[in-house]
Amino acid sequence: MGGKSIASLVELSGRWLGGRMEVYKFLKSRWADEMVSKGSVKIGTSSEYRVDDGKVGGQYDPRDSTYWFQPGDVTVLMTDGSGLARRLAPGVKIREGGIPITFTKDSVINFSTLAMIYSCSCNFSDELAATMAAKFSADACVKIIDAEAFGTIVSQMGPPNGRHFSARPVTYKPHEMMTIDEVGDGGEVFVKRPEFKWQDEFRFVWNILPGRDGPWFIELPEIKPLLTRIF
Numbered sequence: 001m002g003g004k005s006i007a008s009l010v011e012l013s014g015r016w017l018g019g020r021m022e023v024y025k026f027l028k029s030r031w032a033d034e035m036v037s038k039g040s041v042k043i044g045t046s047s048e049y050r051v052d053d054g055k056v057g058g059q060y061d062p063r064d065s066t067y068w069f070q071p072g073d074v075t076v077l078m079t080d081g082s083g084l085a086r087r088l089a090p091g092v093k094i095r096e097g098g099i100p101i102t103f104t105k106d107s108v109i110n111f112s113t114l115a116m117i118y119s120c121s122c123n124f125s126d127e128l129a130a131t132m133a134a135k136f137s138a139d140a141c142v143k144i145i146d147a148e149a150f151g152t153i154v155s156q157m158g159p160p161n162g163r164h165f166s167a168r169p170v171t172y173k174p175h176e177m178m179t180i181d182e183v184g185d186g187g188e189v190f191v192k193r194p195e196f197k198w199q200d201e202f203r204f205v206w207n208i209l210p211g212r213d214g215p216w217f218i219e220l221p222e223i224k225p226l227l228t229r230i231f
Helices: 029-038 046-050 083-088 126-136 147-157 194-199 221-226
Strands: 023-027 040-045 066-069 074-078 099-103 109-112 115-121 140-144 165-169 201-207 216-219 227-229
Touching: 023 029, 023 126, 029 040, 029 140, 029 221, 029 227, 074 083, 147 165, 147 201, 147 221, 221 227
Parallel strands: none
Antiparallel strands: 023 115, 023 140, 040 115, 040 216, 066 109, 074 099, 115 201, 140 227, 165 201
């Protein structure tokens, strides 16, 4: 693989195992077979997580990858490089001294991230496996032995084709506790409500352009050495 270094393409934080972070993909057995034998992977969209799947505590969360808050009667100074500027005026140079923005008690700020997401879990346990089977009919599990290498290969050799890529464990807290600086670069995609904490989720995220929403079905034999079938 040529081009940018792994370090410049991947942002990883969390629990490292010997310099590598292992993550676990729970899925149906037939898809696990395809994954380990062919390197087949389906990468879904952030909008899919907001579609009601009829499963309590499952995937569905209407607030997934969104940021919503009411600032109240306040004037905020939008300065160059601030979280507010990065979301409301991306790529725009804000004049020296900033721009005052006045909100009222009825003002609402609502951001929604458009991205491709590949979800795994940070750890494996029999209890988590049983819950995944009950909620998602996931009767198989594949270990990705090096999350950094996996994400980089997909980013460079798959459909993302160099798109901005980030990956890290999900943080669980009420969305209203996020700050504007946290979501300045789309950080809301890595925050989920506390009731989903049982998933211990790790996300690979690729930004996409409006109008290009839709799952990617890819086959990359290059990832096969990074995969181990757990059951």
